[in-house]
Amino acid sequence: MLSLLSLRARIEAGSLTPSQAVALTREAMAEHEPAVRALVATDPDPVVPETGPLAGIAVGIKDIIDTAHLPTQMGSTIHAGWQPRADAAIVARLKRLGAVPLAKTTTTAFAFIDPTETRNPRAPGRTPGGSSSGSAAAVAAGMLPLALGTQTGGSVIRPAAYCGVVGVKPSFRLLPTVGVKCFSWTLDTLGLFAASAADAARALALIAGRPEIERPASVPRIGLLLPEYCDPAEPEAFGALDRARAAAEAAGANIRAFTLPELFKEAFDQHATIQDFESAQALAWEYAAHRDDLPPLLRAHLDAAQAIDAASYDAARRVAHHARRSLRDILRSADIDVVLTLSAPGFAPDGYASTGDSRFNRLWTMMGVPCVTVPVPGDGPPLGVQIIAGFGHDERALSAAAFLEQALAARR
Incomplete structure (x- = not known):
């Protein structure tokens, strides 16, 4: 796998430029993507900053996260070709740090559970997990040193485990979800995929602007x-x-x-009520205007979610x-x-x-x-x-x- 820290060390030592680092990533994508199918769009002519603590680091962006330079299609034909006019807050932050949002990675439709075509590069014939399928698979295949995912149930931690990479779901609201397609505003959390815990700690510390997050391993x-x-x-x-x-x-x-x-057994049982009630509202337009275009598992989920009342949700x-x-x-x-x-x-x-x-x-x-x-x-x-x-x-x-x-x- 590509290591963020290794690439940055080579850049800081002068043996690699940020442009060369991004070129290495693009070569890896060209080699592995036909088999892995983790990407839905790539920047053909990326602007590569020469400065910044993440200069030279190409990032995969889950395709429910807005990017002004690449379409955001949410894994659904309903939003095919949709081009946001602005970057999500997390993408803007990555750019300020010098990173290159190089590709949009596959997501299950609206980050639910209908599978994508993405393959697991570390376990042929097995699912890469979801909903952040492409981000986990792209890091596992060595195509990207860093990728963004989201988690409402287990959409970072589970695909990371299935693909053999490090996945981080930070504390709720540590990273901004402005510009990220909502499924459940109480639960949706941005997360990261990387080759190692140290890589992930560096990335999260920089993105969150909290250097204290990155500290040496200690005996816990x-x-x-x-x-x-x-x-x-x-x-x-x-x-x-x-x-x-x-x-x-x-x-x-x-x-x-x-x-x-x-x-906590009671709390575990209530996750579905919160998620389902909120998703029925977050996807109200898609359900009302394009119900027949929704994939089958999501469509059935939203059908059932219409019956959840506010009293159950509040409880x-x-x-x-x-x-x-x-x-x-x-x-x-x-x-x-x-x-x-x-x-x-x-x-x-x-x-x-x-x-x-x-x-x-x-x-x-x-x-x-x-x-x-x-x-x-x-x-x-x-x-x-x-x-x-x-x-x-x-x-x-x-x-x-x-x-x-x-x-x-x-x-x-």
């Missing part, structure tokens, strides 16, 4: 969570979690069992709010820095009829806390584990992810 106090609020995972996922635990313990981490009270929001406040206190009293748990139920599903299951991600998206997927080496298709920190402590999540990444590499 870890709470090991085996989720009881949803159906269990497959054996291979538990195997990856056990390998991660063993590697962290061998590297000196203090690990203790961590559990959640029954409130679900109260449960979520109570759980968020409780989680803050629980993490403090548990005397841990991060939670280590599952990223996905197992290997990416065979075939392309499904983008996988987000049950190990939805609760944490609703809690608004930072999450990082770390790939776990092993035989067979990629697997990952998830590191979670308290709200606003993105630096803890990424530092612990870097520690675990190093521990796994040393153990291997």
